[in-house]
Amino acid sequence: MHMSLADLRVFCSAARQPTLGAAALELHLTPSAVSKALRRLEGDMGAPLFDRSGKQLLLNDSGRLLLERARILLALAEQARLDVMGERGAIEGRIAGPALLLWRHADALAAALDAYPQASVRLQPAFEDAALAALARGDCHAALVTQDAIAQRGADWPASWRSTPLGSMRMLLAAGRGHVLARGVPAACASVRCGMQDILPHAFASPTHSLLCGEERGRHADGWRGVAARSIRYWSDDVQLLLGYVQSGRALAYLPDFAVRAHNLVQVELAGSVDCSEQVLLVWHGELAGQWLHALARQLSIHPN
Numbered sequence: 001m002h003m004s005l006a007d008l009r010v011f012c013s014a015a016r017q018p019t020l021g022a023a024a025l026e027l028h029l030t031p032s033a034v035s036k037a038l039r040r041l042e043g044d045m046g047a048p049l050f051d052r053s054g055k056q057l058l059l060n061d062s063g064r065l066l067l068e069r070a071r072i073l074l075a076l077a078e079q080a081r082l083d084v085m086g087e088r089g090a091i092e093g094r095i096a097g098p099a100l101l102l103w104r105h106a107d108a109l110a111a112a113l114d115a116y117p118q119a120s121v122r123l124q125p126a127f128e129d130a131a132l133a134a135l136a137r138g139d140c141h142a143a144l145v146t147q148d149a150i151a152q153r154g155a156d157w158p159a160s161w162r163s164t165p166l167g168s169m170r171m172l173l174a175a176g177r178g179h180v181l182a183r184g185v186p187a188a189c190a191s192v193r194c195g196m197q198d199i200l201p202h203a204f205a206s207p208t209h210s211l212l213c214g215e216e217r218g219r220h221a222d223g224w225r226g227v228a229a230r231s232i233r234y235w236s237d238d239v240q241l242l243l244g245y246v247q248s249g250r251a252l253a254y255l256p257d258f259a260v261r262a263h264n265l266v267q268v269e270l271a272g273s274v275d276c277s278e279q280v281l282l283v284w285h286g287e288l289a290g291q292w293l294h295a296l297a298r299q300l301s302i303h304p305n
Helices: 005-016 020-027 031-045 061-088 099-112 128-137 147-153 239-247 257-262 291-302
Strands: 050-053 056-059 092-097 120-125 142-146 161-175 191-194 203-206 231-235 252-256 266-270 276-285
Touching (some): 005 056, 056 061, 092 099, 092 128, 099 142, 128 142, 231 239, 239 252, 252 257, 276 291
Parallel strands (some): 092 142, 191 266, 203 231, 203 252
Antiparallel strands (some): 050 056, 142 276, 161 252, 161 266
């Protein structure tokens, strides 16, 4: 048997995509070339790997068994190539996670790859469960998630996965500089103290789904811990839109600390604090990670945000 790595890559794409045409599009090949590679691999394996139904390809038991091994083989081949080439390697890093966490660590990820001039990084927005599933499939090199997402996996946590702590992300009540609560606050001042009775008359902006796990949570989707009911006037699952409402002075919002700092917003400090924090981690496959990923994890742990 002379199994080709190129054919294995075609196989993994065909297993991931709903049709042969979609796999061909992902691989920048013709459908005919994809079909020939799959037939060639099935000949090498001595067994069909798919049940074919029209244009659909459905993995059979043999295909599912090979897929698990193929992902490991391809990851090891990539690791060996990049480790041999070192800083000259054309790394194509793929990091998955909620858009909020990708935003938080985008600069640090870029800085960590500065030592590899031929490197590129693809940031793949995905809610936490989807990001971890992508890591398990080999569709990304690492996932950005919170400690809660890891805790929910419980015993269903691969022994080969590693997690690198990246510090905590605090959620803060924020107001724009033009908001009535922030008027008179010096430009050099980053916060203002208020009572709950001071903020409740004002409109809020909030998502309807958790920006981390994607779960629909309605009025508590942003993680707000205040007991009193807020008046939420603006709803959006796009954090940039939420920021826009805060910056314009139209609304208050519960936002992550790095966004409050980056946009020069004013933290509204309340008696009986409603602030909460999320522990953020980089999760990666320790046995399949190349030197560049080990270096990236070290860099991010030194400069978490």
